[in-house]
Amino acid sequence: TFVVTDNCIKCKYTDCVEVCPVDAFHEGPNFLAIDPDECIDCTLCEPECPANAIFPEDDVPAGQEHFTPLNKELAKAWPVIVTRKEALADAKEWDGKPDKFKLLER
Numbered sequence: 307t308f309v310v311t312d313n314c315i316k317c318k319y320t321d322c323v324e325v326c327p328v329d330a331f332h333e334g335p336n337f338l339a340i341d342p343d344e345c346i347d348c349t350l351c352e353p354e355c356p357a358n359a360i361f362p363e364d365d366v367p368a369g370q371e372h373f374t375p376l377n378k379e380l381a382k383a384w385p386v387i388v389t390r391k392e393a394l395a396d397a398k399e400w401d402g403k404p405d406k407f408k409l410l411e412r
């Protein structure tokens with residue numbers, strides 16, 4: 307499966323959702339999560355993310371491994387998103403800031 311990681315938080319560009327053939331993305335207030343039970347590893351979303359926040363499960367950056375179970379948990383709790391929308395207001399400022407996990411809203 308593919309995993310959304312830290313740099314999506316407070317950016318949420320949503321370019322990723324348009325290309326997913328199985329509607330695996332789920333939307334929370336300031337982060338998206340991929341449902342691992344839906345993802346078919348097509349790889350299409352990974353290059354779409356302007357924040358480079360999407361990784362294959364086997365290639366999640368060191369220290370961010372907790373995002374793999376987190377995507378599953380949040381995908382089950384949040385609604386599906388299939389249409390791109392405006393990024394969050396301060397997305398450009400937050401893009402690239404480290405350790406945004408503490409700012410994740412549920």
Ligand code: SF4
Nearest residue numbers: 326345346348349351
């Ligand atoms: Fe969807 Fe493909 Fe990304 Fe999986 S890898 S979340 S199937 S676009």
Ligand code: F3S
Nearest residue numbers: 314319320321322355
């Ligand atoms: Fe997040 Fe990147 Fe998608 S910032 S919403 S994973 S395009």
